[in-house]
Amino acid sequence: QQQVKQSPQSLIVQKGGISIINCAYENTAFDYFPWYQQFPGKGPALLIAIRPDVSEKKEGRFTISFNKSAKQFSLHIMDSQPGDSATYFCADGNNRLAFGKGNQVVVIP
Amino acid sequence: SAVISQKPSRDICQRGTSLTIQCQVDSQVTMMFWYRQQPGQSLTLIATANQGSEATYESGFVIDKFPISRPNLTFSTLTVSNMSPEDSSIYLCSAGTDQETQYFGPGTRLLVL
16 A cells, blocks of 8 residues: 655654655655654644645645655654654545655654 | 544454444544554555445455444444454544545554453
8 A cells, every 4th residue: 555655764853953754655646645743642633735736835833845756745844842753644645545654753852 | 624533442352352443523524444553653544434335445454354334424333353463453543524634533552362
């Protein structure tokens, strides 16, 4: 099922820094690319999503950058906070989402 | 958005038994799905729960092992049948009102001894 590949597997960032995690996809037929955030012991929660007709979407401190030619999209977390420490999953697909393996982000004070 | 609850939140079961997991959504939704997630791993789609008809299973998952019901637009059950230790995992229900946005429940943590 896995059609998206995430990198890096884990990331440690200082508080106030920028976290950048990447997702490479294969299927160009899909037009919806979300990022989900999951805290330990909780279900994933939709964080932000983008369609390929725009190159960037920003919601608060979270930004998705989409590179259609490279078949890649990235999540940028600006001014990273310890509360952002979580596992982030990208996915592609329409209704039947295929998730990546996840990026573990740790923000240290 | 939709709020999703699951019962039970966790369980410890003996091999060879079956467990039914319930998923309740606080509003009518079009799509409902069941996923499995090993601790620290990705989510794997088991099946799409179709209201009033048989679920649509992904490759590697079969109805005899994971029977699913969806009697209405707000409720679904997943049964893990004839369990073995390999079935130990987190089972997640998700739901959405359109083709894309999915909201997840908190998960059911299953340990099979």
